[in-house]
Amino acid sequence: MEYLLEVKDLKTHFYTKKGVIKAVNGISYGLKRGQTLSIVGESGSGKSVSVLSIMRLLPTYAKVNGKILFEGNNLLSYDDRKIKRIRGNRISMIFQDPMSSLNPTVKIGQQIMEPLLWHHKASKREARQKAIQMLTEVGIPSAKERFDQYPFEFSGGMRQRVMIAMALISEPELLIADEPTTSLDVTVQAQILQLIRKIQEKRGTSVILITHNLAVATMVSDYIVVMYGGRIVEKATTEEFLKNPLHPYTFGLLNSTPVLKSRKTLSPIPGQPPDLRELEDIGCPFAKRCPKKMPRCEKENPPEINLSNTHTVYCWLYT
Amino acid sequence: MAQNILQVENVKKYFKVGKKDLKAVDGVSFALEKHKSLGIVGESGSGKSTLARLILGLIPPTEGDVYLLGKSIFKASKNEVKQLRREIQMVFQNPYLSLFPHMTIGSNIEEPLRLHNIGTKKTRKSIVLNLMEQVGVPPQYYNSFPHELSGGQQQRVAIARALALEPQLIVFDEPVSSLDVSIQAQILNLLLELKRKTDLSYIFIAHDLAVVEYVSDLIAVMYLGVFVEFASTEELLNEPLHPYTQTLLKSVPVIGGEIRDITISGEIPSPINPPSGCPFHPRCPYKKEICEIEKPILKEVKPEHNVACHLY
Numbered sequence: 001m002e003y004l005l006e007v008k009d010l011k012t013h014f015y016t017k018k019g020v021i022k023a024v025n026g027i028s029y030g031l032k033r034g035q036t037l038s039i040v041g042e043s044g045s046g047k048s049v050s051v052l053s054i055m056r057l058l059p060t061y062a063k064v065n066g067k068i069l070f071e072g073n074n075l076l077s078y079d080d081r082k083i084k085r086i087r088g089n090r091i092s093m094i095f096q097d098p099m100s101s102l103n104p105t106v107k108i109g110q111q112i113m114e115p116l117l118w119h120h121k122a123s124k125r126e127a128r129q130k131a132i133q134m135l136t137e138v139g140i141p142s143a144k145e146r147f148d149q150y151p152f153e154f155s156g157g158m159r160q161r162v163m164i165a166m167a168l169i170s171e172p173e174l175l176i177a178d179e180p181t182t183s184l185d186v187t188v189q190a191q192i193l194q195l196i197r198k199i200q201e202k203r204g205t206s207v208i209l210i211t212h213n214l215a216v217a218t219m220v221s222d223y224i225v226v227m228y229g230g231r232i233v234e235k236a237t238t239e240e241f242l243k244n245p246l247h248p249y250t251f252g253l254l255n256s257t258p259v260l261k262s263r264k265t266l267s268p269i270p271g272q273p274p275d276l277r278e279l280e281d282i283g284c285p286f287a288k289r290c291p292k293k294m295p296r297c298e299k300e301n302p303p304e305i306n307l308s309n310t311h312t313v314y315c316w317l318y319t
Numbered sequence: 320m321a322q323n324i325l326q327v328e329n330v331k332k333y334f335k336v337g338k339k340d341l342k343a344v345d346g347v348s349f350a351l352e353k354h355k356s357l358g359i360v361g362e363s364g365s366g367k368s369t370l371a372r373l374i375l376g377l378i379p380p381t382e383g384d385v386y387l388l389g390k391s392i393f394k395a396s397k398n399e400v401k402q403l404r405r406e407i408q409m410v411f412q413n414p415y416l417s418l419f420p421h422m423t424i425g426s427n428i429e430e431p432l433r434l435h436n437i438g439t440k441k442t443r444k445s446i447v448l449n450l451m452e453q454v455g456v457p458p459q460y461y462n463s464f465p466h467e468l469s470g471g472q473q474q475r476v477a478i479a480r481a482l483a484l485e486p487q488l489i490v491f492d493e494p495v496s497s498l499d500v501s502i503q504a505q506i507l508n509l510l511l512e513l514k515r516k517t518d519l520s521y522i523f524i525a526h527d528l529a530v531v532e533y534v535s536d537l538i539a540v541m542y543l544g545v546f547v548e549f550a551s552t553e554e555l556l557n558e559p560l561h562p563y564t565q566t567l568l569k570s571v572p573v574i575g576g577e578i579r580d581i582t583i584s585g586e587i588p589s590p591i592n593p594p595s596g597c598p599f600h601p602r603c604p605y606k607k608e609i610c611e612i613e614k615p616i617l618k619e620v621k622p623e624h625n626v627a628c629h630l631y
Contacts, residue, residue, distance in 0.1 A: 043500035155586050156363075185362035185526065190570040190581045195579060213498065215572035229325065242575045256504035258529040261569050268504035272469045317544050 001028040003069070004173060004206050010066035011281040012053045013044075014284045021276050024051040025230035025285075026066070033103070033173075035206040036200065040253070041227035042244040042273050047210050050227070051176050055093055055183070056083050071173070076101070086092035089119045092167035096179035100158035102151040108135075108162055109147035113169040138195060157188035161195065168199060175200075178210040193220055214257055218242060223310070226250050229274045229285025233302075236311040292317055323389075324488055324520050327352040330373050330383035332366075340589045345544035346383070348617075351520060351537075353487070358535030358552070360523045360567070364587050371492050375409055376400070376521065384435040386540040388487070406436060408481035414473035414495035418465040422564035424451075424476050427462040429482045450479040453507060471502035478509065489521045495530060502531070510534050528571050532556060540564045543590055546617050551623040560626040563599050597629065605630060615619045 012024040024046040031037045041047040053064050054075065063258055068075040070091070075083065092115070092316060095101045098275050112134060115128040123131060128147075135143035138161040153161060160180060167175055178194065181189035198221060217224055218238055225235040226249065234247040245251060252269035271289040279285055280298075286296040294316055301312040329348050333340040352355050360536060361367045372378045374385055376392040384391050387403050395403060406432075413415045418427050420511045428447045432438060438446060448458055454475040465473055474494060481489050484596060491510070495503040513519055525531050532552055539549040540563065548561040559565045566583045583602040589596055594601050600610040609629050616626040 042501065069572055157586050185587070186528070186570045186572075187362065187581060187583065188586055189572070190578065191584070193578050194581065207486060207607060214500070215574045215576065218575050219572055219578050243592070252501055256501045257574065258504075258507070258527075259574060260529045260532060260535045260568070266504040266508060267503035270505075272471060272502070273499060 002032060004033045004071065005031040005208075006067070006069040007054070008069065009048060010053060010064070011066065012049050012058065012062055012064050014059075015061045015063065019277055022230050022279060022281070023276060024053065025279070025281075027224075027225075027232045028066075028231075029228070029232065029235055030207055031174075031208060031268060033206055034204045035201070035210060035223060036221040037223040037225060038209045038211055038216045038221035039225045039227055040214055042212055044229075044273050044276055045227040046230040047227050047274075048178055051093070051178060051210060055087055055091065055176065067142050069257075076257050078250075085119070087298040088115045088172075089121075090172050090175045092170065092172040092309070093176040093177065093178065094161050094163045094167050094180050098156065098163045098183075099151065099170075101163060102159060104151050107148050107150060108154070112162065112166045112169055113164065115157060115258075120168060121170060130169060131165070134169050135162070137199070138162075138165045138168075138190075140165075157184055157192065160184060160188075162191055164192075164195065164199070168203070168205070171203065172205065174206045174208070176208045176210075179212070179281075180209070180210070181216065194307045196220070213258075214253055226253070227280050230276065231285055231287060232312075232314065233284075234313045234315075240308065240311040244311070246307070246318060247286075247288045247315050248317070252289075322352055322411075323350045324387070325352045325522075326386040327374065328384050328386070330370070330372055330380045331387060332369050332604065334382045336591055337487065339591050342544050342593060343590055344373060344380075345593075347544075347546055348361045348540075349539065349546065349549060351488075351522070354512060354514075354518045354520055354535045356520065357522045358520065358531035358538045359541055360526060360528050360531050360538060361541030362424055362526060362587050364543070364590060365541040366590070368492055369544075370541070371409070371490050371522070371524055372589075375407060376403075377490065381416075397627055407485045407490070408484065408486040408488075409490040409492065410474070410477050410481050410494050412497055413466060414470060414477045417477055418473060418480075420465055423462050423464060424456070424468070427465070427476060427481045427554060431480060431627050435484060436484075437484075446483070447479075451476075453482065453513075453532070454479045455505075469502075470498055471505060474498065474506055478506075478513075481510055482513070487518075489519060490524070491521060492524045493526070494523075496527070507533055528567060531578060540567065543587065543593055545598065545627065546625070547599065547628070548626045549617060550626075554621070554624045558624070560601075560620065560624070560631060561606055561628050562603050562630075 010024055010027050014021040019106045022100050039047045052058050054068050069178050097105050109131050112131040116127040117124040132143045140146055140161055181192050221238055223237055224241045226233050228249050233249050255267040283298040287293050299318055302316055305318045327349050329346050331340050331346050332344040368589050373380055392403055425447050429443050432443050456475050470608045495506050523534050534550050538552050538555045539546045542563050549562045559568055569579050585602050596612050597610040598617050600606050613626045617625045617627050619625050
């Protein structure tokens with residue numbers, strides 16, 4: 001079993017009063033054990049919805065199709081009871097805003113112990129010990145005293161460390177981090193990224209990182225998936241991605257990102273990100289903004305071009 | 320002082336929190352020449368937005384003064400203030416919150432012209448359409464409402480409104496941080512173009528150093544209410560002197576880069592309980608005894624390079 005997680009032709013559509021929103025429209029990727037995969041994209045690209053589909057954290061009007069294979073088992077075929085045994089236990093998640101994902105009225109320690117107690121993995125006493133140990137591991141000084149404090153007594157960076165401790169206490173195989181450093185200051189961001197990597201090396205956890213920041217993605221991950229308008233436009237190992245980016249959208253992202261001390265002139269992507277309600281099923285989602293658009297781009301779905309076992313681009317330019 | 324468009328003299332702003340003072344801005348002085356752009360970087364809680372509001376005269380300082388075109392904005396008469404207001408405008412982070420939601424794009428941009436009784440209804444419309452063209456908003460949006468536009472378009476409208484009175488100085492407070500990177504690049508290029516084509520000066524406040532570098536001639540690094548370093552963009556990036564600036568440079572994510580070991584730990588302290596001496600000393604790897612006692616002052620250590628640090 002090579003992959004810990006394999007996502008196959010995942011489609012997540014929301015059935016709303018205003019019509020069907022095809023937030024994720026047929027994406028596939030695989031994540032190997034112990035590796036980090038980043039999903040990069042702008043707002044509305046479907047990157048967050050794609051991982052919420054894995055965690056089954058979607059409203060009832062969302063329909064999910066395709067396959068999500070976790071150690072070979074299709075999570076989409078699991079009932080509620082079965083998925084609850086996986087969630088927060090073998091797959092954990094951390095979110096962008098640690099303040100709104102912590103319960104403000106419950107002590108930090110209680111919240112960190114919860115996954116262990118909920119899944120009956122430890123007694124209260126063991127859980128307490130482990131929680132204090134976790135707090136220390138994620139770099140919170142005087143963990144014993146902090147255990148009995150409330151979220152508001154922690155700074156933003158410290159709260160994100162608490163979230164990480166909570167996500168990792170049940171020793172999950174997979175950690176999903178959705179923009180974990182976006183609301184943090186840059187010096188704190190660097191500390192948190194360092195922490196995630198250190199823990200990953202120590203425990204062998206696989207990580208999916210959702211980010212809009214291309215630089216962060218290239219710095220921490222083994223594999224990069226670029227999403228646009230609900231679809232994957234390019235996926236590659238970080239090395240291949242840096243050496244040979246191919247999709248015009250990937251180029252657009254690279255050329256729009258200011259690089260310190262580079263003195264490069266930014267070439268923005270013209271136009272606006274797509275409105276998901278207006279996306280067509282047929283054709284490349286990026287065609288409207290693409291500087292290299294050809295007539296067929298709007299009429300036919302882009303082909304899957306494999307440049308290597310690990311590098312795939314969906315674009316007519318490379319046929 | 321004649322060629323200085325803006326002169327800030329030892330401004331301080333303390334807010335009362337219970338019985339304590341929150342020292343949001345704790346003594347900042349600088350001058351900005353005409354047609355220059357100044358970037359101010361700092362993390363949350365560094366006081367950069369409060370400084371912006373002081374410069375604009377939106378809040379009175381606890382101490383110090385701000386001179387726009389040689390005139391104190393806090394001591395000027397009401398009439399003088401109104402005149403000065405024409406010369407300085409601002410653009411905020413969230414364009415949707417800063418535009419009037421019940422007014423069309425056209426009226427939003429027209430509003431400052433109306434308030435200052437400039438032109439007739441007809442001439443104002445042509446000025447507005449001109450401004451829309453200048454910032455790249457298609458004229459068919461003239462009668463649209465802000466919610467019908469995307470975030471990037473809304474920010475262009477906010478910029479057009481700031482340009483309406485042909486001010487000499489615009490303060491941008493995190494104008495691109497809520498925008499996607501492809502749209503962010505469009506707005507940054509728009510700023511550069513405006514500066515090239517007009518004799519606009521601006522102050523650009525942001526937390527992203529790479530963004531600030533792209534649009535600024537000079538950069539000031541703020542930490543706990545003070546400038547810890549102030550230099551030309553090139554100087555500051557190539558030879559950062561303050562340990563905080565050095566850390567900031569190391570922390571900026573770089574495409575294809577490595578996660579570097581950050582030599583400092585922890586986070587910016589609360590401005591209600593600031594550390595004694597140098598505000599950075601609890602996190603500084605080069606801390607000396609004097610740093611805990613005496614607050615370093617910003618001084619010129621090289622031409623056009625100022626730093627507030629006991630190491631120099």
